[in-house]
């Protein structure tokens with residue numbers, strides 16, 4: 008535990024330094040639109056998967072739902088990005104889905120609404136939060152996915168995965184993988200789906216259900232995103 012804490016502390020310190028430098032860089036180019044609304048040099052879409060009648064994966068205990076945990080992590084993530092003066096667009100900030108009426112085709116309506124929000128955002132990065140489930144209850148850990156052919160999506164996923172491996176996947180490192188998912192394919196904005204852990208693993212399910220672990224996951228994903236922004240030469244971030 009001590010080793011783990013030390014590692015997390017070191018990573019945390021390194022990223023706080025990077026973060027402070029980034030904020031300093033951002034504040035130089037920070038400007039306002041004519042309406043007085045702040046125009047952020049960098050912005051992200053945070054997508055909490057599922058919601059409403061679509062609870063997503065159900066935990067091993069039968070008491071936890073992917074939609075609730077994804078929302079918890081997404082709200083923590085919003086807090087970190089806002090503190091860094093990075094613009095944030097949330098696809099949802101409460102337990103409701105985005106489908107409108109619950110009738111037939113609700114899932115399609117839900118996904119189309121998310122696409123609409125992403126396309127209107129003009130964001131530099133989309134981060135979609137999900138939880139995994141598998142037949143074997145021993146599988147655990149967090150993994151990032153990107154769209155095949157999206158070089159920047161791949162880079163963002165790799166940077167987030169690097170942080171997840173250093174701080175969460177201490178038993179075994181994962182590689183960021185390409186995935187054929189609607190959220191990754193629905194826009195040309197670099198997009199990453201983060202499967203934050205396995206609800207089918209009883210120990211990981213217990214961790215994922217706590218506010219502390221959700222906050223920790225959010226900070227790690229945030230650190231990965233900052234690392235991506237700093238290594239993406241197409242963004243106007245001079246460190």
Ligand SMILES: [Zn+2]
Nearest residue numbers: 056063137138
């Ligand atoms: Zn999901």
